[in-house]
Structures are given as C-alpha cells and as structure tokens.
Amino acid sequence: MMVRDMNYRRENRASRSSLFDGLDGLEEGRLRASSSYPHDTSERDNDEALENLQDRVSFLKRVTGDIHEEVENHNRLLDKVGNKMDSARGIMSGTINRFKLVFEKKSNRRSCKLIAYFVLLFLIMYYLIRLLTYIRG
DSSP states (O other): OHHHHHHHHHHHHHHHHTTGGTTTTTEEOOOOOTSSSOHHHHHHHHHHHHHHHHHHHHHHHHHHHHHHHHHHHHHHHHHHHHHHHHHHHHHHHHHHHHHHHHSSSSSHHHHHHHHHHHHHHHHHHHHHHHHHHHHOO
8 A cells, every 4th residue: 555655656757756857957946947937037037026115115114104103193083082071070060060059959950940941931932933034024
C-alpha cells in the first residue's frame, strides 16, 4: 500500500512538472521566473509595484489620520452635548422642585389655578380676535 502511494506521488509530480514546463517548472512550491524575461524587466516591474504599494500605504496612512481626527472631533462634540444635558437636567430638577413647593400649599395651588385661568382666557380672546380680523379682512 505504501509503495502505491509513493508511485502515485511520483506520477503526480511528473504530470505537474510537465504541465508547467513552459514556466520553467515549479520548485518546492515557488514559481521561478521564465528565462524568456530579462532580469531588468522583472526588476522594473518590482520597482513599479513597490512604488504603487508605497503610494497606497501613504494614502491609507492619510485616511487613517483623517479618521482619527474626525473621531476626536466627534468625541469632543459628544462631551459638550453630555455637559449641556447634565446642565439642563439640573435646571429641570430645580424647576420641578419649585413646582412641588408651590403645589404643596393650598393657597399657592389656588393662585396657580387662577393664573392658569387668566392665561387660558387670554389665549381664547387672542384667537377670537384673530379669527374676526381674518373673516373681515
């Protein structure tokens, strides 16, 4: 059985090497450059590929720098928004505490109701006057 495996491997290698004879053969998993290419051409191609790669790396470096700067700007903006939200929360809690104090006393509750009625009456009169001027004009 082992002899058959070795023969199979030899035949497989032989068929592979005959398949790639035009490329000067495969050796140890590496592809050798064909002898039809001059050495200068492959060096020139390598230099061009290297320059292309350097351009891409520098472009990616600039892009990542821009992304980092954008992230920093967004973090600063989020910090400002968070601080303003904390400030607004403090103001709202103070206002709510004042309303609680006002509504705890009965006399203050009556005053608030009276003020609310006046505001409501003012709004009704305002819209009636506006409606009459719209109908006439």
